[in-house]
Amino acid sequence: MARSLKLRGGLVLLCLLLSFISLAPTFWGGSLPGWWTKSFDPIHLGLDLQGGMHLVLGVDVDKAVESRLDSTLDQVESLLAEKDVVFKRAERLPGERLAVTVYDEESGKAVDALMGESFPTLEAMTLSQEGGYIQKNYRLGDQEIANIRDYAIRQALETLRNRVDQFGVSEPTLQLQNNDRILIQLPGIKDPERAIALLGKTARLEFKMVAEDANPEDAVKGNLPPGTQLLYERNVNRQTGEATETPLVVYEKTALTGDLLADAQVRIDTRFNEPYVGIDFNPVGAKRFDQITAANVGKRMAIVLDDTVYSAPVIRERISGGSAQISGAFNEQEATDLAIVLRAGSLPAPVKILENRTVGPSLGRDSINQGIVSVVVGGLLVVLAMAFYYRLSGLVANLVLILNLVFIMAMLSLFKATLTLPGIAGIVLTIGMAVDANVLIFERIREELRLGKTVRNALDAGYAKAMLTIIDANVTTLIAALVLFQFGTGPVKGFAVTLSVGIVSSLFTAIFVSRLIFDLFLGNRHIKRLSI
Structure with a gap:
């Protein structure tokens, strides 16, 4: 006892x-x-x-549909080239449509067969003829559009949840509201502006080849070669910290996207004692990165985040390790936030703040x-x-x-x-x-x-x-x-x-x-x- x-x-x-x-x-x-x-x-x-922050974010689901069409368009062009189908051009049209213009009916039949086999979610529409060419039209079905929009909202919710978790907020609230809205409550947040910037960043990471033969000055005036786009490279003076932007012409076609990332970590550049973001690709991304660098030795590759070029280094040799780095004279907080959004994944569609209250x-x-x-x-x-x-x-x-x-x-x-x-x-x-x-x-x-x-x-x-x-x-x-x-x-x-x-x-x-x-x-x- x-x-x-x-x-x-x-x-x-x-x-x-x-x-x-x-x-x-x-x-x-x-x-x-x-x-x-x-x-x-x-x-x-x-x-x-x-107290803390009360946010209501709206997801631009229409952009998610456009992104799916752009991705599908890239795949269509690659498959047509791989199958040796002769075509004049492939383009995205208003109304969730894609169009492939061919020279004759035989090529049109080959396009129909390829689209029916590889892209069953696309519905064939009536063809049209213009100047002796045949235009094959396809559109996303209503059910597929609804699925894309629903997936975009749910993926945005999970991406935002990952970002908030890594941001270090205790017991946040994230939930869906009324179709395309997401409610976020962040108790005890100390830096509201940083939180808003972190949550609203689309974080779409792309690797694009620089159009070396294009003149940036002409591009600024609106004279862009076909298949290219004008972006601006971010430069920061190491002594003064002043940020400037330099025009740069890149090819519209994306060579590699951030969807294939496995990890992103802040590291220190021993030469300048400045932080940068080191990224590692997954096996699929590493293989693709190896192929791109091998085929473009001596050319410049632009690292683009949300349509801003952070760096455009020259590819000196084939890179087989599946690793790269994003530098831009970051301070430690900027590098940390960039690593957070890259690890959490890019938003499938832009979000905008519909309501912002500080309690x-x-x-x-x-x-x-x-x-x-x-x-x-x-x-x-x-x-x-x-x-x-x-x-x-x-x-x-x-x-x-x-x-x-x-x-x-x-x-x-x-x-x-x-x-x-x-x-x-x-x-x-x-x-x-x-x-x-x-x-x-x-x-x-x-x-x-x-x-x-x-x-x-x-x-x-x-x-x-x-x-x-x-x-x-x-x-x-x-x-x-x-x-x-x-x-x-x-x-x-x-x-x-x-x-x-x-x-x-x-x-x-x-x-x-x-x-x-x-x-x-x-x-x-x-x-x-x-x-x-």
């Missing part, structure tokens, strides 16, 4: 010690050593309690104060009621109730959960459920004492009979809380977190800790009457 008491007492003391250690950064974070605050986070507050912490402070008052008032009423109705045993229940609150807050800190206003409501509800468990136990003990059993036997029987009822009630509530957490969003999830943690803590304190206190009090003493 004594050994059992020591083991159980040691377990409770260990839990208390761990609780106080984990809660210390929340209450005395400024006076603690650095290793302590790094090992244990303070309790995180939600957007409704500490101040003043409302949150009022909510915290009111929440604390509600917990204190509710707890005080329960303490008085238990002490009045169950006498000294009621004091045991009150001590257990206090320990329950300590354990709940400690678990929120250890699990890095976020405390929200509905979460405070969950704590208040947990207090009531914890008291309910003690009431069940005490009433069972009273029944056993009325039957004439000794105090020790009444305690054993009371806990044994009440335990199944308590576990059954709390487990069913826990299952409901877990369902709310899995499928709920925002305030519902915050309520479910504290309710789940509270149920686990209540079971431990009501069944294990309260019984330990009674056993310590009774010890080897012969108690004839229990104050209950």
